[in-house]
Structure formats: structure tokens, C-alpha cells
Amino acid sequence: MxxxxxxxxxxxxxxxxxxxxxxxxxxxxxxxxxxxxLTRINPVNGRARRVxxxxxxxxxxxxxxxxxxxxxxxxxxxxxxxxxxxxxLNDYEAEGWxxxxxxxxxRVETFHELAGRLAPGSVIWRFDPLALGPKLSxxxxxxxxxxxxxxxxxxxxxxxxxxxxxxxxVVRRLARLGADPRPPGPAxxxxxxxxxxxxxxxxxxxxxxxxxxxxxxxxxxxLTPARCVDxxxxxxxxPGLAGRPELFAGSGGRMRPLKDRGQRPLCGCAPSQDIGxxxxxxxxxxxxxxxx
Numbered sequence: 001m002x003x004x005x006x007x008x009x010x011x012x013x014x015x016x017x018x019x020x021x022x023x024x025x026x027x028x029x030x031x032x033x034x035x036x037x038l039t040r041i042n043p044v045n046g047r048a049r050r051v052x053x054x055x056x057x058x059x060x061x062x063x064x065x066x067x068x069x070x071x072x073x074x075x076x077x078x079x080x081x082x083x084x085x086x087x088x089l090n091d092y093e094a095e096g097w098x099x100x101x102x103x104x105x106x107r108v109e110t111f112h113e114l115a116g117r118l119a120p121g122s123v124i125w126r127f128d129p130l131a132l133g134p135k136l137s138x139x140x141x142x143x144x145x146x147x148x149x150x151x152x153x154x155x156x157x158x159x160x161x162x163x164x165x166x167x168x169x170v171v172r173r174l175a176r177l178g179a180d181p182r183p184p185g186p187a188x189x190x191x192x193x194x195x196x197x198x199x200x201x202x203x204x205x206x207x208x209x210x211x212x213x214x215x216x217x218x219x220x221x222x223l224t225p226a227r228c229v230d231x232x233x234x235x236x237x238x239p240g241l242a243g244r245p246e247l248f249a250g251s252g253g254r255m256r257p258l259k260d261r262g263q264r265p266l267c268g269c270a271p272s273q274d275i276g277x278x279x280x281x282x283x284x285x286x287x288x289x290x291x292x
Contacts, residue, residue: 005047005049007037007049007050007051007052008040008049008050008051008052008273009051009052009054009055010051010055010056010246010271010272010273011055011056011057011058011241011244011246011247012056012057012058012059012060012229012234012241012247012270012271012272012273013053013056013058013059013060013081013272013273013274013275014059014060014062014229014272014273014274014275014276015029015059015060015061015062015274015275015276016062016274016275016276016277017062017274017276017290018043018274018276018277018278018280018281018290019276019277019278019280019281019290020062020063020064020065020281020283021061021062021063021069021275021276022061022063022065022066022068022069022085023063023064023065023066023067023068023069023283024068024281024282024283026068026069026071026072027072029069029072030072030075030076032053032275033053033075033076033079033081036052036053036054037050037051037052037053038050038051038053038275039051040273040274040275040277041277043277043278051273051275056081057080057081057082057238057240057241058081058082058083058084058234058237058238058241059076059081059082059083059084060084060085060086060228060229060234060272061083061084061085061086062086062088063085063086063087063088064087064088064089064090064098064101064107064283064285065101065102065107065110065283066085066087066110066114067102067106067107067110070110070113070114070117073114073117082122082234082237082238083118083122084122084123084124084230084233084234084237085114085118085122085123085124086124086126086160086228087111087114087123087124087125087126088126088127088128089104089107089108089111089125089126089127089148089152090127090128091104091144091145091147091148092131092181094135094136095133095135095136095180095181096286097131097179097181097285097286097287098283098285098286099284099285099286100282100283100284100285101283108148108151108152111123111125111152111155111156112152112154112155115155115156116155119237120157121157121158121233121236121237122237123155123156124156124157124158124159124160124228125152125156125158125159125160126159126160126161126212127145127148127159127160127161128160128161128162128212129162129163129164129165129181129183129287130161130162130163130164130183130184130192131163131164131181131182131183131184131287132181132182132183132184132188133180133181133182134180137188138184138187138188138189138191138192139191141192142191142192142194142195145192145195145199146195146198146199149199149207153204153205154205156207157205157206157207157208158207158208158209158210159199159207159208159209159210160210160211160212160226160228161196161209161210161211161212161223162211162212162213162214162226163183163184163189163214164181164182164183164184164287165183165289166182166183167289169289170287170288170289173286173287173288173291174286174287177286179286179287181286181287189216193218193221193223194221196209196218196221196222196223197221197222200221200222201222208224209221209222209223209224210223210224210225210226210227211223211224211225211226212226212228212267213226213264213266213267213268214266215266225266225268226268227257227268227269227270228267228268228269229260229269229270229271229272230257230269230270231247231248231257231258231270232257234247234270235247235248243255246258246271247270247271257270258270258271259271260272278290279291279292280292
């Protein structure tokens, strides 16, 4: 008989790379916080594991529409959890690649409202993935991104981007939907990178730029490797996390963030416990690797 797997007691929750909890399962999340635990199904082996929530001090939310979650935000903080939002805010309305999201104008308003309710740096803008189509050139996409940056000015300190990955599951999904996004080619990628460089150098509040799990070196254009679950940011927002051995190695002034060994080799994230389940998101984005 196999030994019972020990319960997880994470410091940091990831909610979630696998599904949009703020958009669709906010009530479930709050109910699990109140209960003090949840059950997570391992996506690799299908085994269930109890996750105790009493020691958690921060939660990183991954979402394209946090508006439904706003009524629960105060309770999250009252229960001692520091929230950080990875807010994916793309402009693909004309292409119809994100069919179940509110209009872009509403999502921009939500971004400002959310940023106004949290500590500076707590809401991170993602434009993810960067994709082109038959009627969407690199220049047009760069223009949309630049315009969106202007609309978010004053509420956004950090932009994270990544390029479309055509995993086999994504290819099958696109074929089934008859959708047509594609990754930029080399010259198109450089055109986008030049736009990022101009954006970084533009006057106004500084905007840091980073690329998520990309093999290319984009430092010449001002992009650094992303750390979406950022131990240093979390330690600043939740001082009790500074120097914790679950997140940092070393001692004194030589502390360095640990890497989550359960993520892709190019991922820079610190250790966290993801609590979502693949195949449950109903937003139906055409390019999604995690949806139904």
C-alpha cells in the first residue's frame, strides 16, 4: 500500500497557471480560505494532495478578468494574504481570439481600479502571448501595445511579454476552432522588440520590461528574464517573507531567490504551490494551452 502523501503547507500560492480563478472561481477560493485547506489534483499522475493554507502569506493571481474577484479582495488581505496580480491584458478584440472576455475598455478600467486598491507594484501587466494574424502585422500589434501602455499609465510599473508557443495541444485547438494566430517570424520579432525599446525609453513613469520563459536574449532592447512569481517583490510587499529559506538561499546580503524546480527550465519563478486544475477554464481563448 502506497504511503499517504504529506500535506503541502506553502508560503506562496499560485492561483493559477492552470485556470483563471479570479474570473471564474473567486467564490470557491474564498470558501477554501475560510476552510483553511483545499485539495489539489496533480496534473501528471492524477493524485490528490491536501494543501493547508494556514501558513500562506502571499498569493499570485493569474487572470484576464479580475473584476468578478474584486468583492473578495478585502477578505483575502484581512486573512493575512498579500495579493499580487499577473493581469493579462491583450488587445485581440478585432481578431476574436479571446471571445469570452469583457470589452477592452472595461478591462482597462478594472486594471486601474485594482492597482488603486493595492500596494504599488502589485498589479503586473502581461501582454501574453504576442501573436500575429492574416490582418495583424507586427507593426499593427506594436501600435496596439503602445496605445495600451498609454492607457495604463499611472497604474502600471511592469510589463511581462511572451511569444506564442505552438504546443501540439495549441495546434490541435487552433485547427478545431479554425483560428489563425501565429508566432512572429525573426524580422517581425525584431520589429516588436524595437517597439518595446521605444516604450521603455519614452518619457513618463518608468516601465520595466521582461520576457517570460523565452530562450532569446533580449537585453539589448531592454527586456530582462521574467520572474512572474517574484520572491523579491513578495518579500517587499510581505516583509515576513524576506530571507525565508523556502524562497531564498544564502545569508546576509548575499541572498538569492530560489527557482521553482517544478516549472520549465527557462522559468524564473520562485517556489509556489499552484492550486488550479487544467482543462477547467471557460474563457475559451484560441491560443490557450490550459483551457478546455
